[in-house]
Amino acid sequence: MSVTLYAFTCGTVTGEFARLMEGGEGDITVPVPVFLIEHPKGRALFDTGLHPDCQHDPAGRLGSRLAALFRIGFEPGEEVSARLEAIGRDPARIDLVINSHFHFDHVGGNALIPNATMLVQRGEWDAGMDPDTAMKRGFDPRDFDLGHKLRLVDGEHDVFGDGSVICLPTHGHTPGHQSLKLQLDSGEVVLAADACYFCRTLRERRLPRYAHDHQAMLASLDRLEALERSGARIFFGHDPEFWRSVPQAPASIA
Ligand SMILES: [Zn+2]
Numbered sequence: 001m002s003v004t005l006y007a008f009t010c011g012t013v014t015g016e017f018a019r020l021m022e023g024g025e026g027d028i029t030v031p032v033p034v035f036l037i038e039h040p041k042g043r044a045l046f047d048t049g050l051h052p053d054c055q056h057d058p059a060g061r062l063g064s065r066l067a068a069l070f071r072i073g074f075e076p077g078e079e080v081s082a083r084l085e086a087i088g089r090d091p092a093r094i095d096l097v098i099n100s101h102f103h104f105d106h107v108g109g110n111a112l113i114p115n116a117t118m119l120v121q122r123g124e125w126d127a128g129m130d131p132d133t134a135m136k137r138g139f140d141p142r143d144f145d146l147g148h149k150l151r152l153v154d155g156e157h158d159v160f161g162d163g164s165v166i167c168l169p170t171h172g173h174t175p176g177h178q179s180l181k182l183q184l185d186s187g188e189v190v191l192a193a194d195a196c197y198f199c200r201t202l203r204e205r206r207l208p209r210y211a212h213d214h215q216a217m218l219a220s221l222d223r224l225e226a227l228e229r230s231g232a233r234i235f236f237g238h239d240p241e242f243w244r245s246v247p248q249a250p251a252s253i254a
Contacts, residue, residue: 003164003182005189006036006249008083010049011074013105013238019069020197020238022206029073030238032105034080035191036249037182041160042095045080045116046180046191048109051143052079062104066138080109087250096151098159098167099144100193100237101174102128107143117149119159121169124176125152137174137212170195170224172217173208179224181232186254188232195220198239202228 009031017024035046051061055074059067076082081091097116099107101124110118127133128144157167166181173194180191195217196202202221211217228234236242247253 002040002185004038005182005184005253006038006087006251007235007246007253008034008036008049008080008249009243009246010034010080010083010109011054011072011078014071014073015069019209021201021208024206028240030197030240031243032074033235033237033243033246034083034109035180036084036089037165037180039160039165041162043089043093044096044098044119044159044165045094045113046098047100047106047193048080048097048113050074050079050105051108051111054104054108055079061108062140066104079112081112083249096159097148098178098180099124100179100191100195101177102134102137102139102144103174103194104138104140104143106193110144110148111146117151118144119151119153119157119167120144121167121171121176121178122152122154123171124174124178125150127175133175139174168223170220172211172213172215172220174212177220179220181227184253188227188230189235189253190224190227190232191235192224192237194237196224196234197237199236199242201236202234 014029017028034049037044053061058072094116098119128139155169159165164183168179170179182189
């Protein structure tokens with residue numbers, strides 16, 4: 001069965017480059033990507049971007065610590081629901097929200113997708129539901145504990161049962177981080193999310209300063225590299241240079 005993939009960048013985050021990549025200098029502005037996946041059996045998002053409150057009150061939404069570390073560029077109309085409506089898709093008719101992980105730039109828009117089932121790794125959900133771990137990992141349950149129906153998975157998971165959309169455990173950045181592998185007509189694509197921020201993260205193994213587990217993160221990068229060697233195209237989570245070459249919806253990813 002055939003799968004169509006659309007990409008949106010829903011705002012930006014600016015912060016210290018070295019925080020995101022060892023050896024980075026100065027500040028860097030990175031895009032916040034969201035993906036729409038259309039499959040004959042359903043419509044899914046992979047990540048949902050920032051919470052709309054970040055448009056007018058980032059400190060109120062994210063707290064003073066995160067707001068001091070990151071400057072948010074996010075205008076009305078850039079939130080996931082508006083981007084979907086702009087291409088004629090009803091946010092109330094999204095079946096699945098697959099979250100790579102629970103950081104604020106990946107789950108903030110879940111609130112705008114009311115009727116979806118949320119599909120996450122059990123390890124991420126458990127970390128998010130434990131107040132100590134959630135605080136340590138920078139998770140805010142207001143982003144994801146919203147009463148959505150839950151589909152918790154352990155490790156690799158075939159989303160539609162036909163091998164076309166597969167959740168890949170790429171733990172390390174957070175306890176239950178996952179990437180998404182898709183079989184498009186043009187070939188295999190892997191949406192790495194924050195298992196791999198930049199192209200150079202993969203090529204040079206320059207890790208972010210903070211991660212839940214650096215060894216696990218390196219093992220996830222090995223896995224992504226093996227997929228790339230076997231022909232998959234890797235979509236880097238926050239690489240501004242890479243994202244300049246990605247067509248935005250309404251164009252689909254060929
Ligand atoms: Zn991120």
